[in-house]
Amino acid sequence: MAGLLLSLITFIPLIGAVLVLLPWGRWQGWDSSREEAFIRRLALLVSLVPLLLAVVLWFAYDKATGGFQFVTQAPWIPAMGISYHLGVDGLSVPLIFLTALLTTLGIYYSAFTIKTRVREFFLLFLLLEMGMMGVFVALDLVLFYVFWEVGLVPMYFLIGIWGQEKDRPHYSAIKFFLYTLAGSVAMLLAILGVYFDTGTFDIVRAAELRPFAGNLTLASLAFAGFFVAFAIKVPIWPFHTWLPDAHTAAPTAGSVILAGVLLKLGAYGLIRIALPLFPEAAKQWAPLIVALGVISIIYGAFVCMAQTDLKRLIAYSSVSHMGYVTLGVGAAAFAIGLSRPGIVDSAAMALNGAALQMFNHGIITGGLFFLVGVIYERAHTRDLDRFGGLSARLPYYYGIMMVTGFASLGLPGLAGFWGELFVFRGAFDIVRVWAAIGVIGIVVTAAYILWRIIQSVFLGQYDPHKVDHWTNLADGSVSHEPADMLTFEKVTLWPLVIFMILFGIYPTPILDFFNRASMALMGSL
């Protein structure tokens, strides 16, 4: 049963997708609105199962023992030594929970907001969940690759079909797909290279065997194959240009998943595959990784300052925030082979920070994208210049946005703080100058959150003429006055706000997971 848990988490969404596809309306004699209501409930119900199992996993994972647990291994294509090898360690357990949580919230929120092509939407959303879960549990390179690509296709459809016309959804969707695919095929060659050198596709085994050990040229080449794939997904500057388009064009729940989980796949790949398999190559390229991380932080933050579209601003903020993750991973890579006292602790701390930042960014930016959805559904615009003075009209919305925004800029006491603290605490000991430069990003982040978002949307004088009309989501009526958040929007956001506060005050439960994994990883390199 324990071995089955990960398979269930991964494939229950697939079963759900099949269930959604079935012609319930024809079987039951329902009209289409009745059928759509049923599909919404069905999808939500199905998505609750992986969430529940992810909670079980969270508590059942034995942190004291560490290592890979709930391992399943069965031959898949024995001719090539490809196996169905699943397992989770301290790094993946929280990310699985994050994926399940954001999927459920996304489905719940979409159940109220998605009005067209309902069946397709929930079908694709569940397939997407399967792909993401698969990446986090796969311990075989080919299996990892399969899930990696499986997650790509539904997101392409989500952006293309439910994107707003003015955001060029067709262009954004194909751009997203081609960028990711270009990286993936490079990874495919690297996977083959690993296999021909070590004779295994198994991630754990390959990490023990160290592919191309002693041949730095080939190791660097293979490392580059993986790095490009992951760097595009994270995204690390200069591979980030797909992100603002895709995030802006995607429907609200799609953006939440994109920013909340898909970006983490790239960072997860760096920590799970790139570092442990190619420590020497990683060490060699660490200065570049650190530099790219810092550039991402600062570049992303400054570009945010220049945005006039709220959703695009938040999209670029992901480039900046994921830069901290890159900096943490790069600093850890930089520490490989150094033998200064305390360096392993610093490296593990940087890695902890990166992992924490992954989780917290998922919660916070997921929340921010939901909040963009809230205002967009009402105002039908995201232009920052057309808002102002909304704090008095939408006090509830203002409150939630304040908490999420402050969490995003790293206010102590909220979740966003810890990731940044750990990354910089670790990085200062390893790459001092770069870390110091990176701190500028925190200042600029505070500026764009406070000035661009809080100030221009909520403060100042409310001008009823700036927005043509406000839609009242409760009954679809149109008026000149905005109406505050509805129950379903509150229900969507509260879990995220609770986690922002909970892990802001007391990050230990989640830090325990990451710390064990980081120490184990740094100890093995």
Next chain:
Amino acid sequence: MTTGRTLLYLLPEVLLLATATAVFALDLVRPRQMAGRPHFLPLAATAGLALALLTTIGLIGGGVSARVATMMSVDGLALFFKVIALLATGLVIWSAVDYLPTRTPYVGEFYALLVVATLAICVAVSANDLILVYLGMEFLSITSYVLTGFLRRDMRSTEAALKYFLYGAAASAVMLYGMSLLYGATGTTDLIAIAGAFASGMAGNLGMLGLPAIVLLTVGFGFKASLAPFHQWAPDAYEGAPTPITAFLSTASKATGFALLVRVFAIGLPMFRAQEWAPLLGAIAIVTMTLGNLVAIQQTNLKRLLAYSSIAQAGYIAIGLASMASTGLFGGLEGTLLYLFAYLFTNLGAFLVVIAVENATGAVDLPAYAGLARRSPLLAGMLVLFLLSLAGIPPTGGFLGKFLVFGAAIRSQLLALAIIAIVNSAIAAFYYLNIVRYMFFMPAPAAQASEIAAPTALRVPLWICAAMTLAIGLVAQPFIEWATRSAVLLAAAL
């Protein structure tokens, strides 16, 4: 070898001949009874094909590897390609059932000729002698010309047949010249004897004729496989031919080109591999996939787009042949065989959807696919699967094929070839997904928003193709084993 045994080994061919004759005869003798039963002749043809397939599978199961009737070898490789041809023809016949009656009255001849073309393939892929190689190729070509021009009142069908014929005649003349060089150098047309003559130095000074002969032979085989620069007939012929025939040309007929390439080069000219034909095929692979993909991007006619796509696919397949230095797991030939098998179902599936849409709307251009997701979720969903498989996205058969072929290239130290191939497969995703964009992102024009229904005759082959496309990617193991067994038998057929 006893006559009985010879006949047993040639049973698939015998059955095909009988089937073709029977279909011709039934159509001739009882035209009035046929009229009300459009499914009778296809059923008869399919029954014959199924019998031939069963005997072929029986021979595979028996591990047959033998020289038959002097000029033929019945071995794993030949049987592999026979299976491909028989499956392809069976599916193509059913794709034509609803396509033909509105376009031509000569339905019976069509099915019979298709079975004859299959017979030609079965003979060609078994050929172990240059004479029979040539005869098999010509046999297949001539039936293909007729089938391409089958819609006599359709100008484009006639034009396609003429272009195909002129190009094919030239290609086969060039190939024949290459064969004559080999005969001149070695004094024999038997592939194994040719290899022996070159190896023992019997060819003497004439051994230098090996390279020109290889180049000239490549023209003939490359023509059938639509490898660049011998591909120019393909877009026009594919566009003008009846769509079921386009499907046939792009799968079974293309596979035959590769089968002959493998047999003649690997058995007849193995000593020229490392220096001559492997690099040549590598270069051709690069040109073919790059050209196919770049030109496919600009196509708006779906048949033409799939034509260029199938040229590009031929380029990927040729990578496997260029990597034949590696054998066994991630061997070049093994990868090629698996790729071809997966490509068969994938490409046929795509054409089945094209046929269904063409039957309903009469159009094959991209705008006709706008809103197909609404008009027929089944067809649109299936086409997405096939296009993803063509693009090499897992978990499909197309992915497994690319995985094996690229792996073979890396294993044979052809890293540059592998890198160009992956860049190409990323480019290709653009135009495959462009079709998806039309089907799913664009609304159907108001004038043609009606539902498109797929008749059972199309739906069954469609489901078979979809199931196999997924099964090859997901189950993988038996297919890899079969491809591996088929690849090692080859030279043992003495």
